[in-house]
Amino acid sequence: MNRYVKEFLHRGLVFGGFGPVILGIIYAFLEGDEGFSLNGPQVLIAIVSIYLLAFVHAGASVFNQIESFSVPKALLCHFSVLYAAYVGCYLINDWIPFDSAALLIFTAVFVVAYFVVWFAVFLSVKAVSRKLNARLKR
Numbered sequence: 001m002n003r004y005v006k007e008f009l010h011r012g013l014v015f016g017g018f019g020p021v022i023l024g025i026i027y028a029f030l031e032g033d034e035g036f037s038l039n040g041p042q043v044l045i046a047i048v049s050i051y052l053l054a055f056v057h058a059g060a061s062v063f064n065q066i067e068s069f070s071v072p073k074a075l076l077c078h079f080s081v082l083y084a085a086y087v088g089c090y091l092i093n094d095w096i097p098f099d100s101a102a103l104l105i106f107t108a109v110f111v112v113a114y115f116v117v118w119f120a121v122f123l124s125v126k127a128v129s130r131k132l133n134a135r136l137k138r
Contacts, residue, residue, distance in 0.1 A: 004062050004065075004066055007059075007062045007065075008059035008060070008062045009059065011058040011059045011061060011062065012054075012055035012056065012058050012059035013055070014058065015054060015055070015057075015058035016051050016052070016054045016055035016058060017051070017054070018054055019050040019051050019052075019053055019054025019055070019057075020047045020050055020051050020054075022050070022054075023046055023047065023050045027046075042093075045092060045093060046093050049088075049089045049092050049093055050089065052085070052089070053085050053086065053089040056081060056082070056085040057082060057085065060077075060078050060081045060082055060085075061078070063077040063078040063081070064078060075118070079114060082114070083107075083110060083114075086110060087103070087106065087107075087110075090106065
């Protein structure tokens with residue numbers, strides 16, 4: 001098995017369990033809302049889908065470590081996998097309606113949020129690299 005596939009699966013297994021924990025916390029806060037109620041199948045679908053979402057989210061970070069991938073290729077793979085996982089999870093749970101306007105708004109928000117986070121991480125890594133390079137020159 002490819003070492004990157006193994007790493008994807010390893011990261012997913014290690015961090016996937018955080019998804020249902022976070023979901024439980026959110027549902028605990030929503031419990032106070034009078035209009036909030038869930039039935040058994042909805043809870044099951046939410047737990048399984050959020051576990052898979054967290055699994056994929058954790059595993060997808062491996063794309064940034066594949067040496068043969070250029071930055072744009074790694075970015076496109078990472079973005080595509082995350083977008084498919086998020087949109088699938090949100091649609092399966094009816095957190096967004098399945099219509100073109102809602103998907104367009106979701107996509108726009110996802111793209112902006114993704115690139116804001118990516119750019120912040122990029123600047124952070126670049127700053128750390130500069131500091132390390134400066135120390136090595138001493």
